[in-house]
Amino acid sequence: MNIHEYQGKSILKSFGVRIQEGIVAENAEQAVDAAKQLQAETGTGWWVVKAQIHAGGRGKGGGVKLAKSLDEVKERAEQIIGMQLITPQTGPEGKKVNKVLIAQDVYYPGASETKEYYMSVLLNRSTGRNIIMYSTEGGMDIEEVAEKTPHLIFKEEIDPKVGLQAFQTRKIAFNLGLEGDAFKDMTKFVAALYKAYETTDSAMFEINPVLKTSDNKILAVDAKVNLDENALYRHPDYKEMRDITEEDPTEVEAGKSNLNYVKLDGNVGCMVNGAGLAMATMDIIKLSGGEPANFLDVGGTANAKTVEAAFHIILKDPNVKAILINIFGGIVRCDRVAQGVIDAYQNIGNIPVPIIVRLQGTNAVEAKKLIDDSGLKVFSAITLDEAAARVKQVLS
Amino acid sequence: MSVLVNKNSKVIVQGFTGSEGTFHAGQMIEYGTNVVGGVTPGKGGTSHLDRPVFNTVADAVTKTGADVSIIFVPPAFAADAIMEAANAGIKVIICITEGIPTRDMVAVKEYLTDKDCTLIGPNCPGVMTAGEAKVGIMPGFIFTPGRIGIVSKSGTLTYEAVDQITKQGLGQSTAIGIGGDPIIGTTTKEAVELLMNDPETDAIIMIGEIGGGMEAEAAHWIKANGTKPVVGFIAGQTAPPGRRMGHAGAIVGGADDTAAAKMKIMRECGIRVVESPAEIGVAMVEELKKAGII
Numbered sequence: 001m002n003i004h005e006y007q008g009k010s011i012l013k014s015f016g017v018r019i020q021e022g023i024v025a026e027n028a029e030q031a032v033d034a035a036k037q038l039q040a041e042t043g044t045g046w047w048v049v050k051a052q053i054h055a056g057g058r059g060k061g062g063g064v065k066l067a068k069s070l071d072e073v074k075e076r077a078e079q080i081i082g083m084q085l086i087t088p089q090t091g092p093e094g095k096k097v098n099k100v101l102i103a104q105d106v107y108y109p110g111a112s113e114t115k116e117y118y119m120s121v122l123l124n125r126s127t128g129r130n131i132i133m134y135s136t137e138g139g140m141d142i143e144e145v146a147e148k149t150p151h152l153i154f155k156e157e158i159d160p161k162v163g164l165q166a167f168q169t170r171k172i173a174f175n176l177g178l179e180g181d182a183f184k185d186m187t188k189f190v191a192a193l194y195k196a197y198e199t200t201d202s203a204m205f206e207i208n209p210v211l212k213t214s215d216n217k218i219l220a221v222d223a224k225v226n227l228d229e230n231a232l233y234r235h236p237d238y239k240e241m242r243d244i245t246e247e248d249p250t251e252v253e254a255g256k257s258n259l260n261y262v263k264l265d266g267n268v269g270c271m272v273n274g275a276g277l278a279m280a281t282m283d284i285i286k287l288s289g290g291e292p293a294n295f296l297d298v299g300g301t302a303n304a305k306t307v308e309a310a311f312h313i314i315l316k317d318p319n320v321k322a323i324l325i326n327i328f329g330g331i332v333r334c335d336r337v338a339q340g341v342i343d344a345y346q347n348i349g350n351i352p353v354p355i356i357v358r359l360q361g362t363n364a365v366e367a368k369k370l371i372d373d374s375g376l377k378v379f380s381a382i383t384l385d386e387a388a389a390r391v392k393q394v395l396s
Numbered sequence: 397m398s399v400l401v402n403k404n405s406k407v408i409v410q411g412f413t414g415s416e417g418t419f420h421a422g423q424m425i426e427y428g429t430n431v432v433g434g435v436t437p438g439k440g441g442t443s444h445l446d447r448p449v450f451n452t453v454a455d456a457v458t459k460t461g462a463d464v465s466i467i468f469v470p471p472a473f474a475a476d477a478i479m480e481a482a483n484a485g486i487k488v489i490i491c492i493t494e495g496i497p498t499r500d501m502v503a504v505k506e507y508l509t510d511k512d513c514t515l516i517g518p519n520c521p522g523v524m525t526a527g528e529a530k531v532g533i534m535p536g537f538i539f540t541p542g543r544i545g546i547v548s549k550s551g552t553l554t555y556e557a558v559d560q561i562t563k564q565g566l567g568q569s570t571a572i573g574i575g576g577d578p579i580i581g582t583t584t585k586e587a588v589e590l591l592m593n594d595p596e597t598d599a600i601i602m603i604g605e606i607g608g609g610m611e612a613e614a615a616h617w618i619k620a621n622g623t624k625p626v627v628g629f630i631a632g633q634t635a636p637p638g639r640r641m642g643h644a645g646a647i648v649g650g651a652d653d654t655a656a657a658k659m660k661i662m663r664e665c666g667i668r669v670v671e672s673p674a675e676i677g678v679a680m681v682e683e684l685k686k687a688g689i690i
Contacts (some may be wrong), residue, residue, distance in 0.1 A: 332540070
């Protein structure tokens with residue numbers, strides 16, 4: 001589960017990770033109040049107004065602006081709140097900004113030069129262990145760094161038996177070229193960051209940039225935090241951080257019916273049992289000359305109720321020209337699923353697009369007969385080949 | 397001989413008396429699997445499905461000589477159940493449970509490093525040796541005893557492959573559902589290796605999906621050590637990057653874990669890769685003919 005920067009930072013801070021301080025605001029007035037409060041608490045004279053959306057690259061899209069006076073804070077907040085922010089990660093339609101984070105200015109001048117670093121914590125799937133990935137090249141797109149200067153990216157793997165060790169935090173700070181107070185502060189920063197990652201059951205932390213200030217403090221300027229959804233039952237307070245306005249409304253609705261749905265851009269909708277078969281069905285649609293309009297896993301129980309809910313969700317998409325239902329009945333019986341399809345069809349009334357139903361497995365023949373005898377505008381198939389041919393036929 | 401489970405396996409069910417455990421244990425027994433008992437803490441000494449219930453896996457092993465365990469306990473307790481089975485000396489642990497927190501699995505993986513056991517899953521459909529033992533949730537009736545081994549991350553897609561093999565007049569030796577989570581006990585490569593070394597398996601079907609590097613690892617191993625025909629398929633050619641497709645591990649994270657990248661590596665390593673999942677059965681027949689096996 002993705003959360004906002006301001007939420008991620010509040011989690012980090014609760015584990016003793018130093019952050020760029022900030023206060024979240026939902027309108028210009030709140031933004032100015034936040035700026036005043038921040039000035040009183042931190043002494044900052046400039047502020048950064050940062051759009052809070054679940055996507056990176058916000059600065060490039062005009063979602064992060066410096067304000068040098070309270071009037072500018074108001075002006076920037078008015079500009080950003082309500083805007084449709086387009087970044088390299090949002091897609092062309094962008095994302096609406098509902099909140100901004102008013103943050104202290106941490107790039108103030110001082111005795112030493114400021115420097116930005118990159119740091120993330122994540123699972124290395126091939127070893128089943130967590131790693132800290134870090135680089136001297138902070139504030140940039142890390143994929144780009146990985147491509148152009150891979151030798152500037154370092155990895156430190158953590159042994160689950162003993163956890164992160166002090167020598168590892170020293171190694172990281174040395175590799176980043178730090179010394180003196182900044183060195184010590186970095187070792188503390190890394191230790192606190194890893195503790196936060198483990199304790200919160202996070203799936204990924206990405207801090208870009210990590211900043212060395214001009215007075216040699218290490219702090220997180222940004223925080224991209226992704227929490228393990230399977231572990232949210234252990235963290236009811238984090239569960240409440242979910243912001244459904246950041247999600248596709250149809251996907252949210254599907255979730256309520258226990259359907260696993262992902263909206264795509266194509267013209268053929270699909271409804272499948274099992275995630276692997278669902279992906280394979282999308283591939284079949286493409287090979288048959290169509291484009292998948294969605295991923296939809298109805299799970300183990302494909303009854304009339306779930307099929308009806310799935311129909312409603314798929315049909316919300318005006319681009320859908322046909323629907324392919326692909327069920328492999330192992331434990332579920334195909335004739336039951338077929339009856340579910342027929343009932344759902346009749347409950348909805350007129351479904352304006354052709355439907356292809358492929359039922360294979362337990363009682364597949366009986367199921368095909370039920371569909372064929374129903375008198376509905378439904379094409380039936382048993383093998384995958386037949387289903388693919390039907391899709392081709394319907395699209396042409 | 398066969399891989400992982402066979403007619404001589406003594407199987408216990410952890411989470412035996414729960415609804416999932418009860419239903420699937422019943423199906424396993426009906427298929428002829430040698431289920432010797434089950435474990436539900438607090439219900440030891442009772443009987444369920446005409447089999448004894450034990451409080452601990454250790455008790456069950458002492459009393460029944462069980463060497464295989466299948467786990468149906470809820471996600472919050474599943475990691476503990478795996479470690480209990482390993483601690484009690486179970487040799488093959490098959491965990492069906494979906495939704496185990498990743499942090500728990502990091503600990504499990506570490507715990508198992510010095511234990512003499514094999515973990516299959518979690519979040520998998522289990523292991524099936526056709527005609528001998530069904531230790532999982534795969535539908536038994538689609539299997540026919542034969543000589544094709546199957547390794548897959550996905551449940552229903554495995555059934556699809558099994559069914560196509562049966563329809564081609566062939567049969568299966570063992571089907572191993574390795575699971576779709578980011579951390580699993582047995583990798584694609586390890587499962588392929590088991591089947592490559594199995595004298596009762598002539599050829600292998602390897603089904604993967606987007607995300608992670610396991611298929612590439614298996615492909616490189618096959619290129620170096622393979623002795624049998626392998627047919628491969630990767631689900632998710634049309635999956636958009638950065639979106640999780642149902643399975644926790646099914647997410648394209650970079651350029652290397654797309655379906656296209658995996659298929660390319662597999663082809664380069666000599667695997668017969670099919671574009672459409674509908675072609676798995678036909679392709680296998682062709683490969684068997686090419687190799688002079690049929």
